[in-house]
Amino acid sequence: MRSVDATLAADQILDALDPEQRAVATALHGPVCVLAGAGTGKTRAITHRIAYGVRTGAMVPQQVLAVTFTTRAAGEMRGRLRTLGAEGVQARTFHSAALRQLQYFWGRAVGGEPPRIVERKVQYVAEAASRCGIRLSRPELRDLTAEIEWSKVTQTAPEDYPAVVAKLRREAPRDPAETAAVYSEYEQLKLNRWVIDFEDVLLRTVGILETVPEVAQQVRSQYRHLVVDEYQDVSPLQQRLLELWLGDRQNLCVVGDASQTIYSFTGATPRFLLDFRARHPDAEVVKLVRDYRSTPQVVHLANGLLAQASGEAAAHRLELIAQTEAGPEPVFTEYADEPAEAEAVAHRIRDLVNSGTKASEIAVLFRTNAQSEVYEQALADLGLAVQMRGAERFFERAEVREARVLLGGQARSGDWTGLAATSADPLETQVRAVLAKRGLTAEPPSGSGSVRERWESLSAVARLAAEFASANPGAGLGEFTAELDARANLQHAPTVEGVTLASLHAAKGLEWDAVFLVGLSEGMMPITYAKTDEALEEERRLLYVGVTRARRHLHLSWWTTRTPGGRGSRVPCRFLDGLRPGSTARPGGGAKGRSGAGAAGGGRKRGPVRCRVCGSALSDARERKLRRCSDCPSTMDEGLFERLREWRGDLARARSVPAYVVFTDATLMAIAESRPTEIRQLAEIPGVGPAKLDQYAEDVLTLCTGGSESPESPESQECDAGDTTDTSDALDSEGARTDT
Template structure:
């Protein structure tokens, strides 16, 4: 059974401690039964580490060695903590605490603050950007949006590495930080930010850890109380622990060694936040008698994907590379990873979108496909390309599942039905079990046994409700006799942890955001020098972290893996880009040498060297120039508008309003989101350009042949003032048609 299967289904609760061990491989079983002393689990990607440690906790609880309330399992995201709690509950260890470092520290701080300090804990500021901007202004420094984000990141790094403002500049220099401003200036802003917080009586997330550390260090009585409560600790993703988190862990432990850590140095990709694999790699030095178990059986990916992942790490250097794990796939054979080189970024996005549409047509669910890139700014061209071919997508980090209006409404309805006694509700009469009751309740809000036609807003709402129905069915299988009240409790816990069920739609995410996730098919895009490794990665250590980032991306794929890059940013641009050095010697036609030749443009090859299908080639065009000042445009948003961001706009506001109204009507008619008709940028570009002919309209970025055929007549009529948004295009008379056939 794959790790993905375990993460999505609710297995039945084992009837004994020994039954908890059923289905574990020899190494996982060794982890599960190693309940005494320090334990270090070196777990490669896809090797079932969460399965191993949750079964370890459950086995300890079910065998009577561990008391549920005395165990604290710590991880790094609310989602991971929620998943761990769910698995432990299904294994009969529901009383175990599974939290993030911040969540566990905040809970302790809130409880002990009145005793340690007095009064109420200061208010927690969730977003520190505004305070940083104010502190900068007080220092006479004006930060643009990007600088503000980067300076905020530097302050966060300083705090998790326990660096005070006056020591920031030398500490940043020693760590080789790529700082956005003069280090001394950042140090002053940092000091001003701390003073602002004190003046206003607020704290930030890093303060939660710092203050908890301070309380435990200064108040030995409180520290002993915490240690009496928690006797056994499990830390997941230990390679991502910061010095501050490590200090907190040491204070929790005291002089005991009841600690199990799990990690993989080859997946250290958050050093910019202060994370370091040193604590994992030095574990045996600090704990000489530690039990060490290596998990290398990969249950996630095919041998072809695993072979490529191993190859990427085989070229790595540095301390983490010396401790790399050679994965061994446990899955059946699959297709070779595909490497594709394109002429430009739009061509790459279109090629990826076409391939995704083919996968969906072949039966791969959209929710099992992901497009991963190095930075979030790369997403726009893929959003447009997927919208152009009618493929639904979701941006990871966008609106959270449990915050969607239809989900909030559904959860409230389920709560009401649960309080009414389930089957006593007239609408639930005849519903024999909990899943049937859920289907009856959600049927009043648009859920149907089969999906609606189309891929837009209506389909999106249905997918949200269908995800809740699937969750109810899985929950009922794991807990026979579960009631609506039990399900509502489960939903509340999931909402608190942002542990969302699966929703249909291709995932667009950065490589960093994809950590801990997996899909059947993964597209790694934009793999060029300057993007991966990123331009500002200068030192050997920074370059190696970029290599690990690619490794993490590759190991997200279960079966289908595609890697691609483009030679230029814009159509007709100079083909000056080179594919990432991390694929040298691994992609067809390349060697390990730096100046390895590229793959033939526009041609896809399997990693084994076989020639694959050739994507359609785009018609070469010259550089895109600003229609106001004539400058060459490189930014995707500026190319779409056909002008520099700073150049004066010639927006026809009345036309823009008509176009927006028309787009909303078209979206409603087709059951699609508005962006599937035209994106906001494309609509703005049309309102600025006011095209009068089909060829002029076709020259606007985002207006492809398909959209030209479908919407061109309407848009040109709106631009000419001959069509109001409220008019239905299908009712257009022959007199409304253009007198001349526009040029093709």
């Protein structure tokens, strides 16, 4: 029986929830599917569900396993459960939970010492490629590594890879047969050296659970209740592991939002969320649509973005209902170039800080990590500190580890000789006095960089001391160091003061009072290489995630050219059509490509690419680029091809980049066969995206039309480094695959 106190505590847990959240919390026996929109309190709902289950006796803490996708999210969940009195619940990432099981059961299931985990798999992929006689540039190596990761999480074996790629019509980064060969050699290399990679942790755990029934039974006996957060992001491999954990039981609660699926390049799919009711006909489904995060103005824009979407995920979109008071309208701004945008954004941020908004409550979000530098510099020029999302974990920073050691030693010794504080002073004063030994001053150092980052970390520890003292009157340095230890174990980090700079992928799950979405120009958002309907819709969802990070202030901006003095041919992101002032919605919600130099894909039509000679459908990447079968007659202008090659070589040497970064041979052949005379025709050639049109269109068209005036010399051209690597050609070396 429950005690009176336990009953009251359980009722108090429910008092903090709205009707839909309460429905989640009281659905203690599965299967349960929670469809939770952005800002609707999904983490609150599921942590209160676990806490309510523990308080009522329906769940034993040690028998609950809650899994999510990032260490930060797992740490936050553990922190909330601890606050709610549900300590002992295992809240982990999929990989962390699997690794614990793998290490624990290896001796019994396999025998001997378990393999060690490789720290940098890219080195093994590079060696495997070399053994296959394949030389790779750093971007190519990164893309190939990501492709191997995708293959493993989708449970695709090396020998099956070419067929799977063809069946899915997946745009592979290089020839599928080469990828399969390197993939196979990579797996053999790991086996020979008795190491495993990140994906192997899941694969090996799945293998043990599938082949050793007594181990599977023990795991299922240990974990009677399973909770999965961000369920729209599970891969087929993670789903298989989840099914093995669950067995034939029904106590499963999943939470997700198909409109926030943004990691398909890692193998994530919303399919398991959308099909949950089909697999579990008796499932209780609860929808959370009350948005407690954003103003009605922000919510209206977010709903408008999804209203124009297409595809199955869009059909299951959740219409958010704002619950906060009204705020300012989102601001849309066009700039001449990226530096102008960065400078203006920095000044707006300074105004917000001067008017009372904390720097830690402001974020600048961009599509690729390569965009961060110009904004970091602009903020530093105004004396504003920054923090990069996705950097080293807070409690793993050297200065934070030192601070914990110093504070622990001071608490044990009690000797305040030589310090600017005593044991009678407030806790924050004591902490600041101790950390002054490691560089914590009353005022922050000027500029940015490692010195400022160190100061921000130490300052965050001091602020945490003030918060701890406020919540625990009379607590001393000993109690505070114990709190730091507990937080470190939970990865429950304090907030660091400073404007956050992050990619849209890294911003998932976070929120700020003010959000600046920058670089929303066609070719950057949606990204150049997003050419299929599915890829474009994922780009829309990525922008939706960015919009829904904002609580009150939302600024959206774009530039017409990335480099000062360049041709202003870029246009605003198509997803904003009909939403920004002065624009109109396009048929199909703007998902179709635009024509003109600023359009991603140059407005080319999607669908089967057919040979322009015989009309056959083309599947080979090279044939699609040439737009003809390899055995159909070529109409290439040999003289033009050689002029293009010579121009490309001069430009590549001047910029110290490989020639294929400018254009691949296949693209030059396609240009020499098509002989375009205007930008629209050039934009229709695969491999010629907006970035390359901005930089090379004038030169290429001059060569194609046989103009007497030679293209401008490479030495006199400005090199837009971001657009050079952010291409739609065979080398897609932009860093989206590594954003997460």
